[in-house]
Amino acid sequence: MKALYAQSGGVTSVINASAYGVLDEARKNGLEIYVGINGVTGILKEKFLDANDLDIEFLKYTPAGAFGSCRKKLKNDADVEKLFEIFRKNDIRYFFYNGGNDSMDTAWRLQLEAQKRGYELKVVGVPKTIDNDLPHTDHCPGFGSAAKYIAIAMMEAAFDLRSMYVDSTQVFVMEIMGRHAGWLAASAGLGWINGIGADVILLPEQPFNKDEFLGTVDRVISQKGYCAIAVAEGLKYPDGFFVSDMGFTDSFGNRQLGGVGFTIAGMVRSELGLKTHVAIPDYLQRSGRHIASATDVEEAEMCGRMAVRYALEDNYGVMVTMERVNDEPYQIRYSSVPLNLVAEQTKMLPKDFFDKYAVTDKFFKYALPLIKGEPYPPFRNGLPEYKLLNLK
Template sequence: MKVLYAQSGGVTSVINASAYGILDEAQKAGLEVYVGIHGISGVLKENLLKINGKSIDGLKYTPSAAFGSCRRKLKSQEDINKLFEIFEKYEIEYFFYNGGNDSMDTAWKLYTEAKKRNTPLKVIGVPKTIDNDLPYTDHCPGYGSAAKYVAIAIMEATLDLRSMYVDSTRVFVMEIMGRHAGWLVAAAGLGWLNGIGADIILFPEVPFNKEKFLDKVDETIRKKGYCSIAVSEGIRYPDGFFVADMGYTDSFGNRQLGGVGFTIAGMIRSELSLKTHVAIPDYLQRSGRHIASRTDIEEAEGVGRQAVKLALDGISGVMVTINRISDNPYKIEYSTIELNKVADKTKYLPEEFHKDFEVTEKYFKYAKPLIEGELFPEFKNGLPNYTIFKEVDG
């Protein structure tokens, strides 16, 4: 029996831990294992890599998509037919797709096609996204580590600002990923658990009110002398338009966003005449493996192993989910949800997790277990020794 695994969408610092869980569990079951290089795009080109016999232990400590990712939706029956020709050629019986909302749509289409063709192919979705916006799961692998990165980054930047504000920069703005849901930008408030975090958080769920925002900045400056701000790339005006719409769409059909940090900083400079500094962590927040959460790493591997167990039990057409049983002690269990209930759906930051420009105690209770613990990579020459598959290049 043969397995095909592929990675899709925006990467995380722990997606390869899921890959490790799937590939290791499948090989332990005696299966022949292939990976698609650059996701479904690579599979369509028959760009497959056989894993059996290769060293995969380092995957657990390596960020980003070790086998290459893609941003491609299945839009034509021609592509679907081509994929099933490849599945038949390589005798693939199990397909695991590791991704977010759009990736689950791809998995759902392949599952429904397999049923229509009455083939034995089993399709399982494996969740990952730093956005934490997949419904029917308490949280998503990738979020805890990205949240930890954001929390630490804003803490350290705010300490820098606090040191220099007297006759230098008064306002620091950090632009955080998150198109529709404010889960990741909310993490900028986690530093308050240890005494310092973002003074103002701008959530995409809350329509941006320029006057109210500037009043809050002015109030914070008068109170403290400085102000640190975390802004989601996806904030919108009350009419629904993005504050930082770049005017075109990506390959998934999403509006391309960018530069909201500079837009916000420009408002502050022009209206309040304050010196500002802007930082955009961008890829760093989703690939910061050096400070990844142990909880996140272990759960990422766990959903991968669970996916293989489900497939071997004959289950198909589902995504693995994480159910929280308790907060203290923190305890979870794995379950499933039908792929079509997740595909192209978004879970927003609940209103009870934020108020005005801050996160609430309920958010602290939710997020704290997800960022706890560390599992550092091996270091060599003073740097992380990450696993790199040469087959991904070229």
Template sequence: MRVLYAQSGGVTSVINASAYGVLDEARKAGMEVFVGIHGVTGILKEHLLKINDMDIEGLKYTPAGAFGSCRRKMKTQEDISKLFDVIEKYKIEYFFYNGGNDSMDTAWRIAQEAKTRGFPLKVIGVPKTIDNDLPYTDHCPGYGSAAKYIAISIMEASLDLRSMYVDSTRVFVMEIMGRHAGWLVAAAGLGWLNGIGADIILFPEVYFNKEKFLERVDEIIRKKGYCSIAVSEGIRYPDGFFVSDMGYTDSFGNRQLGGVGFTIAGMIRSELSLKTHVAIPDYLQRSGRHIASKTDIEEAEMVGRTAVRLALSGVTGVMITIERKSNNPYTVEYGTVELNKVADQTKYLPEEFHDDFEITENFVEYAKPLIEGELFPQFRNGLPKYTIFREVEEQ
């Protein structure tokens, strides 16, 4: 039996824990295990790595895509046919694609092609995204750790602001990833569990009202002297236009966003004459493994293991889901959903999780278990010891 695993889309701090779950479970089942380097882009080039005799234990502690990711969408029948040429050449029987919305679309297309050809290929989608916007699953591996990173970062930055505001910066703005869904920016409010967090949160689900926003900033400044703001990169005006974007699209046709933090800061400086500082965590928020959530790490591994177990039982054409059974104590079970139901769909932050500028207790109850616990990597020379496969750099 031969397995092919690959990573796709924006990476997370725990995607490699899912990789470890898939690869270790497959090896234990006596399979020959291959990895596609840089997702389907590498598979189309026959850039595969056999990992049966490799040490993969460090994957559980390593952020980002250890085997390389990609943002390639299988748009044409030519691409699909070429991919199957490789799959047939290497006699692959099981394919696990680890990614988000667009990746589930790719997995679905591959599953459909296998069905059309009568080819005995089992295809399972392994979810990951810091955006937490995949439908039919309570949450996604990668989100809990990114949420924890955001919550801690805004806490620490707000403490810095609180120290200096008397005759220095009065407003701090953090620009946070999240094109359409506000799950990640909402995490900036979790710091209030321990006494300090974002004073204002700008969600992509709430149309941006400049006047109302500036009134709230002014109100908070008058009340306590400083204001900490978390803004989603995807906030829009009522006419649907992004408050800020880079002016071009990526390979999936998505508008490239960025710079909204500086746009918001400019409004504050111009209208309220307040000294403002901006921070953009960017890659840091999705690859901050040093402070990752233990819950997230363990669940990421389990979705990988579950994918292999189900595929071996004959399941195909599905994505693994996480189903929450209880908050106290926090318990989950693992299920499935058909890939075509997930492909290119978005799960938005529910209205009961936020108001105009703040999160609600419902969101706190939802998110708190997902950021619990720590499972630190080993440190060497005062720095985390991460696993780096040099084969990924060979083209």
């Protein structure tokens, strides 16, 4: 029985730990395991890697998608036809797809089509997203490490700002990933548990009120002299218009959509007359394996293992989930949910996790266990010793 694993969607610093979990568990259980290169994009070209004898230790500490990822959505019947042709030809009977909302849609579609075609295929989704927006799971592998990265980045930047504000920059803005949900932006407040963090957090869940925001910054400045701001890229006005719309067209007449961080800083600069600095960590926040969370790495691996176990128990057409059993001491239980309940759904930050521009105790209780522990990668020459697979 052949099994196929593949990665899909935006990568994380621990998606390879899930790959490790799937591959190791599959091999232990006697499955013949292959990896599809670049998700369904590569599978459609029969780009497979034989993982049965592959040295997989490096997956535990190497960030991003070691086997390549893809952005492809399965919208096209010809693609589905081609995929089943390839599955059949290679006798693929298990498919473990590691991704977020869109990828679970692909997984669900394949499971349905297999049933329709009478082709025996067991599909199990392995959750992955720094956005933490998959429903029916307490949280997602990838989020804890990205949250830790953001929390630390904001702490360090706030220390910097605090050094400089007396006669220089008074406002620091960090633009954080999250087009729909504010889980990551909220994490910029976690540093307060150790004494410093974001003073103002702008979430997609809360419609942006410019005057109120500027009033708040002004108040923070008059109280402490400086203000550290976290803004989610998906921040919207009450009418749903993205704040990141830069408000002008370029010389080619194209509407400029750009860094919401610069838009926010521009407001502060022009309306409050304060000097600003802007950081955009971009990829750094989702591939910062050097400062990953140990909880996240362990859970990512376990989600991979559970996917294999569920498939072998004939629990398929599902995605692996985590249920929170207890906050302190932190305890979770692995479970599963039908793929169709996850596909293309988005879990927003609950209303009681934030209060205007700050995060609440409930958010701290929720998020702090997820960022715990420092599973440093090995270093050589003063730099992480990540490993590159040849994918050609």
